[in-house]
Amino acid sequence: MIKLIALYEKPDDPDAFWEHYFAVHAPLTMTLPGIEAVNLNRVTADAFGGEPRYVLIAEMVFPDRATFDAAMRSPENRALGQDLRSFARGIATVLVTEEASA
Amino acid sequence: MIKLIALYEKPDDPDAFWEHYFAVHAPLTMTLPGIEAVNLNRVTADAFGGEPRYVLIAEMVFPDRATFDAAMRSPENRALGQDLRSFARGIATVLVTEEASA
Numbered sequence: 001m002i003k004l005i006a007l008y009e010k011p012d013d014p015d016a017f018w019e020h021y022f023a024v025h026a027p028l029t030m031t032l033p034g035i036e037a038v039n040l041n042r043v044t045a046d047a048f049g050g051e052p053r054y055v056l057i058a059e060m061v062f063p064d065r066a067t068f069d070a071a072m073r074s075p076e077n078r079a080l081g082q083d084l085r086s087f088a089r090g091i092a093t094v095l096v097t098e099e100a101s102a
Numbered sequence: 103m104i105k106l107i108a109l110y111e112k113p114d115d116p117d118a119f120w121e122h123y124f125a126v127h128a129p130l131t132m133t134l135p136g137i138e139a140v141n142l143n144r145v146t147a148d149a150f151g152g153e154p155r156y157v158l159i160a161e162m163v164f165p166d167r168a169t170f171d172a173a174m175r176s177p178e179n180r181a182l183g184q185d186l187r188s189f190a191r192g193i194a195t196v197l198v199t200e201e202a203s204a
Contacts, residue, residue, distance in 0.1 A: 003143055004149060005143060005159055007109075039201070040201065040202040040203070041105055041107060041199035041200070041201060041202070042199060042200050042201075042202045043197045043198070043199050044198050044199060044200055045197070045198040046195070046196070046197055046198075047106060047174075047196035047197065047198055048196060052197050053195055053197070054197065057107055057197070057199060072149075093148070093155055094148070094149035094150060095145045095147070095148055095149065095154050095155075095156065095159070096145070096146050096147040096148075096149055097143035097144060097145050097146060097159060098143070098144050098146055099141070099142065099143060099144075100142040100143070100144045101142070
């Protein structure tokens with residue numbers, strides 16, 4: 001399993017960020033070819049106290065590397081990247097991950 | 103669903119880090135009362151290039167807030183925190199998150 005995990009820092013305008021995220025960006029994510037699931041985790045606290053470094057951790061789940069690679073090359077992913085830059089420029093870290101066993 | 107998500111930056115000694123993580127820390131995580139699952143995501147790349155900010159994103163999954171709160175107050179969690187400080191001091195960010203719907 002391959003997951004693309006996006007970490008979002010606190011936006012300047014949280015209301016506008018969340019509205020755009022749920023109305024536009026999350027639906028665009030679901031159009032990626034081969035995507036299995038999108039898991040959204042809203043951060044409520046830092047376990048050790050203080051201001052959390054991120055407000056949202058979004059996971060895009062793909063069954064395998066070939067499906068992931070094809071999704072990344074798709075026109076849908078280009079549109080997703082353009083949208084990301086329109087509302088989350090400078091606050092999004094996006095990492096490619098592979099599932100490991102505990 | 104409540105997830106505790108731990109983000110690990112690159113350790114000074116990667117071999118020692120991974121050995122301790124899989125031999126000691128991951129098994130300790132599984133002892134938390136009420137925990138449903140532990141999902142381990144090893145970071146392979148930053149989607150936009152460059153050195154990834156983290157090497158591992160670990161998710162500890164709890165069914166609800168009450169179960170999570172009880173787990174955090176448990177002796178097992180104190181042991182887990184002690185272990186974390188022993189091998190990942192200064193490189194771990196741990197966030198409390200709630201599942202949101204896309």
